[in-house]
Amino acid sequence: MDAAAAAEEEDEFFGDQSCDDDFGNREAEFRDMKSLSYLDGFDSTKEEKLQEGFAAGYSQAFTDAFQTGKRLGSICATTAVCGMNQDKDGVIANQHLLHNSASTIHQFLRDEIMIGGEKRDESSYEQAVDKLQKELDKIKSDGK
Numbered sequence: 718m719d720a721a722a723a724a725e726e727e728d729e730f731f732g733d734q735s736c737d738d739d740f741g742n743r744e745a746e747f748r749d750m751k752s753l754s755y756l757d758g759f760d761s762t763k764e765e766k767l768q769e770g771f772a773a774g775y776s777q778a779f780t781d782a783f784q785t786g787k788r789l790g791s792i793c794a795t796t797a798v799c800g801m802n803q804d805k806d807g808v809i810a811n812q813h814l815l816h817n818s819a820s821t822i823h824q825f826l827r828d829e830i831m832i833g834g835e836k837r838d839e840s841s842y843e844q845a846v847d848k849l850q851k852e853l854d855k856i857k858s859d860g861k
Contacts, residue, residue, distance in 0.1 A: 788853040825849040
């Protein structure tokens with residue numbers, strides 16, 4: 718038997734060597750598909766959790782803004798009533814309250830939302846909102 722015939726016989730014994738490449742390609746495709754499935758699931762879950770967090774934060778912020786608006790609106794309404802009743806002293810006193818309230822809200826936004834400034838302390842958002850609402854209540858009660 719010559720060398721060429723022996724090599725051909727050996728190839729037949731071990732099978733077609735080109736199949737190994739096909740098997741390796743399939744295995745690589747399977748790994749890629751598995752990785753893509755994991756990454757797709759990870760991205761999908763991350764998106765869902767992000768949306769849940771946004772919805773919860775938006776709901777809380779809306780409630781807080783509504784409560785703050787009610788406090789500020791009460792002072793504005795009192796000022797308007799004084800103006801309609803020609804009570805100049807009441808208007809002047811309430812304008813001072815409005816200015817103090819607006820300054821307090823501006824400071825809150827600056828400290829907590831960092832509009833035009835840096836956050837000075839690490840208080841939680843809930844603590845900051847409670848502090849804001851207490852300060853607005855104090856401003857209103859001091860004006861009475």
